[in-house]
Amino acid sequence: MELAQDFTEFLQHARVQQRLSPRTLRIYTDGLERLQAMLVEAAIDARNLNIAQARRLAALLHREGLAPKSIALLLSVWRSAYRWLGLQGRVTLNPFDGLRAPKAPKPLPKALGVDDAVQLAAYAPEAAADPVLEARDRAMVELLYGAGLRASELTGLDAQASGQAAGWVDLQANEVHVLGKGGKRRSTPLGKAAAEALRAWLAVRPQVVAAGEAALFVGSRGHRIAGSTLRATLSARAVAAGSPAHVHPHMLRHSFASHLLQSSGDLRAVQELLGHAHITTTQVYTQLDHQHLARIYDAAHPRAKK
Structure with missing residues (x-):
């Protein structure tokens, strides 16, 4: 999928200015491709995404069965992208600010028989x-x-x-x-x-x-x-x-x-x-x-x- 210009420019910034590793850039790219596909399917303009819509996107990830850690990683990528878009004056708010993934269940302690x-x-x-x-x-x-x-x-x-x-x-x-x-x-x-x-x-x-x-x-x-x-x-x-x-x-x-x-x-x-x-x-x-x-x-x- 070809990313929208806003997301492409953010990734360029992350690569050049933030000097993210290739692996991290791949994670960012995958995360933004997923966000763009969800926005297209919901007929939402990326620059006009509001808080309620962002919450629905996060809820959709949960319904799809993603683990809490995976959801948290995606939300972190999306939050970073919109923070940069805000600094560029392209959006008026970051809809992912304060949005947190569901808590992962604590693993049970391991005991011997x-x-x-x-x-x-x-x-x-x-x-x-x-x-x-x-x-x-x-x-x-x-x-x-x-x-x-x-x-x-x-x-x-x-x-x-x-x-x-x-x-x-x-x-x-x-x-x-x-x-x-x-x-x-x-x-x-x-x-x-x-x-x-x-x-x-x-x-x-x-x-x-x-x-x-x-x-x-x-x-x-x-x-x-x-x-x-x-x-x-x-x-x-x-x-x-x-x-x-x-x-x-x-x-x-x-x-x-x-x-x-x-x-x-x-x-x-x-x-x-x-x-x-x-x-x-x-x-x-x-x-x-x-x-x-x-x-x-x-x-x-x-x-x-x-």
């Missing part, structure tokens, strides 16, 4: 390359899944409670104390398996920790473990354990929440354990629970067979 999570937590290699770091890695997995900690909360734990500590573990009370988002402190119960793994790590920690290092979990050089090291270690351990998906620290937090909710149904309790400020943040796990129930129904109910 109960059996897969337990398998990962219980994983123990037959011959660990470094028994000390193996004890550390097992304790980290147990805390991530058993206490629902964020990666930053885990790496921020100190070996001893102090006024400067962002978090610590009280093995006598079987509790984990952390400083979460927004500087909010919370305490989470520590399960038997996690407590045992942590005691095993603390028994060998002096062999690797650097002098004066307060961190509970340290890297191979003896200093506080970095988030990137935690992610790489967990990913490799999950592969070795036969986990069916790429596993990252937050997936174990999601698994902690989802499995608790499946067993208890107590949304408020899960909210407190996760440290969510708003119950709506926690409610996303009810959708995971519904998916779990739906899978059970599909697999077990005689009338669910397709």
Whole structure:
């Protein structure tokens, strides 16, 4: 399709003055060709397009099944074109100003199945390359899944409670104390398996920790473990354990929440354990629970067979 002169000149401006990349120019061209085709079909003059008509065009994109991100991209292209036309004095208003695409649904958090999570937590290699770091890695997995900690909360734990500590573990009370988002402190119960793994790590920690290092979990050089090291270690351990998906620290937090909710149904309790400020943040796990129930129904109910 041959573009109208206004749109052709805008693309020339974008190429020369804005120095847009060829790929971006292709996106702009495709977007303007689509707009022009819609205007022609609706018998609307591009320079006289009003706000109500622009809204109908956006609604039409939605009805055609375009994803919210695709609609947002088109509206951005059209908005830029009309902004330039306004600067050139060719239109009196930008009908796409303030027009936003529908919000994309938030993806559900990814959680491991109960059996897969337990398998990962219980994983123990037959011959660990470094028994000390193996004890550390097992304790980290147990805390991530058993206490629902964020990666930053885990790496921020100190070996001893102090006024400067962002978090610590009280093995006598079987509790984990952390400083979460927004500087909010919370305490989470520590399960038997996690407590045992942590005691095993603390028994060998002096062999690797650097002098004066307060961190509970340290890297191979003896200093506080970095988030990137935690992610790489967990990913490799999950592969070795036969986990069916790429596993990252937050997936174990999601698994902690989802499995608790499946067993208890107590949304408020899960909210407190996760440290969510708003119950709506926690409610996303009810959708995971519904998916779990739906899978059970599909697999077990005689009338669910397709």
